[in-house]
Amino acid sequence: MSAEAAQSPKAQITQRIRIDDTTLRDGEQTAGVVFANDEKLHIARLLAGLGIDQIEAGIPAMGGDEKKAIADIVQLGLPLSVLAWNRAIVGDIQHSIDCGVDAVAISISASDIHIQNKLRKSRQWVLDSVSKSAEFAKKHDLYVSVNAEDASRADMDYLVQFAQTAKAAGADRVRFCDTVGVLDPFATYERVKRLRDEVGIDIEMHTHNDFGMATANAIAGAMAGSSYINTTVNGLGERAGNAVLEEFVMALKYIFGIDLGMKTARFREVCEYVANASNRPIPTWKPITGANLFVYESEGRAGGVLRDPTTYEMFAPGDVGLQRRFVFGKYSGPSVLRQKLRQYGRELDEVQVPELVSDLREKSIALKRALFDEEVIQEYEDLRRLGVNLWRS
Amino acid sequence: MAIIETLQHDIRLVDVTLRDGEQTAGVVFARHEKTRIATLLDEIGVPAIEAGYPALCEHELETVKAIAEAGLDLEVGAFCRAREEDVEAAARAGVCSVLISISTSDAHLQRAFGKPREWALERMSKAARLAKRLGMRFTASAEDASRTDLDFLRQYYEQGLAEGADRVRYCDSLGVDHAFGIFDRIKQLKAELTVPIELHMHNDFGMATANVMSGLRAGADGVAVSIAGLGERTGNSSLEEVVMSLKYLYGRDLCMDTKRFREIVEYVAAASSRAVPVWKTIVGTNVFAHESGIHVDGVIKNPQNYEVFSPEEVGLERQLVVGKHSGSHTILYKFKEFGIELSQEESSEILTMAREMAVDLKRALFDKELMYVYRDYQQKKARDARLE
Numbered sequence: 001m002s003a004e005a006a007q008s009p010k011a012q013i014t015q016r017i018r019i020d021d022t023t024l025r026d027g028e029q030t031a032g033v034v035f036a037n038d039e040k041l042h043i044a045r046l047l048a049g050l051g052i053d054q055i056e057a058g059i060p061a062m063g064g065d066e067k068k069a070i071a072d073i074v075q076l077g078l079p080l081s082v083l084a085w086n087r088a089i090v091g092d093i094q095h096s097i098d099c100g101v102d103a104v105a106i107s108i109s110a111s112d113i114h115i116q117n118k119l120r121k122s123r124q125w126v127l128d129s130v131s132k133s134a135e136f137a138k139k140h141d142l143y144v145s146v147n148a149e150d151a152s153r154a155d156m157d158y159l160v161q162f163a164q165t166a167k168a169a170g171a172d173r174v175r176f177c178d179t180v181g182v183l184d185p186f187a188t189y190e191r192v193k194r195l196r197d198e199v200g201i202d203i204e205m206h207t208h209n210d211f212g213m214a215t216a217n218a219i220a221g222a223m224a225g226s227s228y229i230n231t232t233v234n235g236l237g238e239r240a241g242n243a244v245l246e247e248f249v250m251a252l253k254y255i256f257g258i259d260l261g262m263k264t265a266r267f268r269e270v271c272e273y274v275a276n277a278s279n280r281p282i283p284t285w286k287p288i289t290g291a292n293l294f295v296y297e298s299e300g301r302a303g304g305v306l307r308d309p310t311t312y313e314m315f316a317p318g319d320v321g322l323q324r325r326f327v328f329g330k331y332s333g334p335s336v337l338r339q340k341l342r343q344y345g346r347e348l349d350e351v352q353v354p355e356l357v358s359d360l361r362e363k364s365i366a367l368k369r370a371l372f373d374e375e376v377i378q379e380y381e382d383l384r385r386l387g388v389n390l391w392r393s
Numbered sequence: 394m395a396i397i398e399t400l401q402h403d404i405r406l407v408d409v410t411l412r413d414g415e416q417t418a419g420v421v422f423a424r425h426e427k428t429r430i431a432t433l434l435d436e437i438g439v440p441a442i443e444a445g446y447p448a449l450c451e452h453e454l455e456t457v458k459a460i461a462e463a464g465l466d467l468e469v470g471a472f473c474r475a476r477e478e479d480v481e482a483a484a485r486a487g488v489c490s491v492l493i494s495i496s497t498s499d500a501h502l503q504r505a506f507g508k509p510r511e512w513a514l515e516r517m518s519k520a521a522r523l524a525k526r527l528g529m530r531f532t533a534s535a536e537d538a539s540r541t542d543l544d545f546l547r548q549y550y551e552q553g554l555a556e557g558a559d560r561v562r563y564c565d566s567l568g569v570d571h572a573f574g575i576f577d578r579i580k581q582l583k584a585e586l587t588v589p590i591e592l593h594m595h596n597d598f599g600m601a602t603a604n605v606m607s608g609l610r611a612g613a614d615g616v617a618v619s620i621a622g623l624g625e626r627t628g629n630s631s632l633e634e635v636v637m638s639l640k641y642l643y644g645r646d647l648c649m650d651t652k653r654f655r656e657i658v659e660y661v662a663a664a665s666s667r668a669v670p671v672w673k674t675i676v677g678t679n680v681f682a683h684e685s686g687i688h689v690d691g692v693i694k695n696p697q698n699y700e701v702f703s704p705e706e707v708g709l710e711r712q713l714v715v716g717k718h719s720g721s722h723t724i725l726y727k728f729k730e731f732g733i734e735l736s737q738e739e740s741s742e743i744l745t746m747a748r749e750m751a752v753d754l755k756r757a758l759f760d761k762e763l764m765y766v767y768r769d770y771q772q773k774k775a776r777d778a779r780l781e
Binding site for chain 2: 009028029030033034035036059062064065066113114117118120180182183184185186187189209210212214215219220223235236238239241244247250251254255256279280283284286287288290292293295296297298300301303304307308310311312314327329330331364365367
């Protein structure tokens with residue numbers, strides 16, 4: 001297929017979309033990240049507070065503390081489904097049953113790369129494992145998601161067979177895992193659409209961000225008919241992370257006009273908690289929740305927003321728990337200056353504006369950063385004193 | 394399957410770290426840093442940069458001039474609003490090309506400026522003519538192109554071409570395009586325009602790079618990128634993501650010295666006082682760190698199981714980390730690296746101890762700590778033997 005021949009799908013998202021958040025599983029699986037059990041419980045509560053439909057709480061087969069944390073989360077009785085992650089091994093699923101979860105993910109690789117180089121088994125062995133483990137889980141009345149690991153690199157015909165096998169074994173959905181993050185939205189759409197059309201089972205998207213396309217791919221999956229999206233708070237996850245809960249929810253709402261009814265005003269709070277618990281601070285420029293997103297410095301942007309926020313904002317800062325601020329820096333001009341003076345109840349003759357702007361820019365360049373408000377006001381006071389003195393002499 | 398689509402047409406990158414990157418609230422580069430970044434971009438093979446905004450102030454003008462006169466191979470351009478004084482300042486800075494930028498959306502023109510569409514056309518034309526008269530090439534840039542009426546956008550670009558534009562730029566200034574939307578818009582523009590189209594995508598919803606790729610699939614000819622995606626609010630599509638995606642997902646090697654990506658990203662991070670998160674796409678130190686049993690086992694057997702390119706290609710190293718999610722394979726492998734051959738039984742007992750320690754410390758273990766665990770294990774074994 002050449003670029004010229006490609007067509008964009010005209011699909012609309014009409015199915016109900018549910019979020020299955022895996023911060024507690026794939027998020028914690030990130031190299032170097034360990035949540036304390038208390039933190040796991042608190043994150044589960046926060047996610048329930050946002051209005052998440054399902055959480056992936058951990059891996060019971062790891063035993064010990066992990067198993068206890070999952071059982072404790074179940075005991076909280078939160079208004080969401082608690083799912084546990086398992087290899088396609090009956091013993092793993094037994095551990096999940098012990099925890100009392102209502103849903104399980106049963107994961108096994110679907111690509112030849114993994115089947116040959118990692119599992120060192122045959123395609124048939126994989127299908128048999130899917131059947132055996134899914135049937136076992138269904139016998140115990142669990143909701144079952146069969147995860148096709150590395151689905152993006154799997155042979156498509158085989159992937160269809162894999163999903164059919166899962167369906168025949170009673171699975172409720174199949175998770176499409178772009179384990180190494182190598183798809184783009186077009187490729188994602190094509191694969192997921194085919195899976196959905198040919199197998200007729202619910203599909204869940206699990207996308208990784210290795211090339212920066214995880215959220216876009218999750219959306220492409222939704223457009224192809226996926227009804228579950230596997231996200232994490234802050235995108236926390238292996239390597240470059242996963243599709244980001246905040247990005248997905250806000251993109252769906254503001255780009256596609258689909259409101260999942262989440263309490264997005266609590267995003268910043270939830271993201272901060274997970275950032276602290278995972279010891280990974282939120283960069284100021286993080287999409288949706290970065291502290292810098294509603295901070296305006298440059299004259300063009302600040303001027304536009306001061307006239308009408310919709311010139312540069314798709315949603316209000318309060319929608320995600322942030323605030324709008326203006327700072328004077330190298331790229332600032334009269335708009336930010338006037339806003340600062342207004343904010344601090346100072347007045348300035350219009351003819352003096354260019355001079356003060358130029359002074360402040362120089363200061364910002366010299367300090368190699370934006371100025372604190374106090375510094376702006378100090379510069380204003382200095383200029384005024386100087387002006388008065390000149391007039392007197 | 395690694396390549397999902399082959400892109401064969403010419404794709405030209407222009408790096409805007411020194412302009413849009415510096416325009417980020419709070420970021421100011423020193424002159425020395427700007428010239429260093431320009432030099433680094435030149436060395437890795439970036440063909441063009443936007444060096445700054447000369448009309449801003451004399452200091453900036455002098456900085457851009459210093460870059461323009463540095464004898465670099467790359468094309469040094471400058472940012473201008475669609476105003477004659479901005480173009481004059483760029484000419485004084487000695488650049489060979491300018492970006493002439495003005496908003497084209499009704500949301501900006503009418504609501505923010507109270508001006509009709511024609512005003513944008515006139516302003517751009519006036520600035521463009523002056524640029525030509527002063528011997529500079531120019532790109533006609535449409536700010537907020539993603540919210541601009543498509544017919545008017547086409548008209549704006551056609552007028553740019555008529556004034557002699559080398560190329561035109563499509564700015565998703567608010568980062569609100571999505572993969573299939575941008576594809577359709579670029580495709581429709583390409584169908585009627587002969588002038589090359591350059592994409593400038595913002596990352597407000599985390600989709601900048603995906604949008605770039607869709608635009609390129611639709612036939613766009615160039616991309617404005619920045620190092621580590623530095624730019625206003627959430628930033629731009631990043632140089633590293635675009636170059637590596639093109640190479641590994643679209644079979645298109647732009648022949649850049651990607652081995653220096655980590656080095657360059659670190660330099661810009663230091664100059665902009667914005668640390669590189671460990672999970673940063675392509676260049677984060679965690680991108681090649683593997684902890685969970687399944688992943689480590691896979692990587693040891695064959696890196697291809699979980700890696701699309703090798704860490705050295707972007708100046709990183711692979712790390713196998715021992716933590717809560719580790720498996721016994723990791724322990725065996727790690728100790729082999731230390732020159733210690735463990736039995737299966739030893740490794741699973743050490744694993745249990747290491748996991749407990751990681752849970753207790755709420756983090757992964759350093760190699761040194763792993764050795765402490767080993768020592769504890771040996772002492773325990775010796776004690777047990779004595780007791781028997």
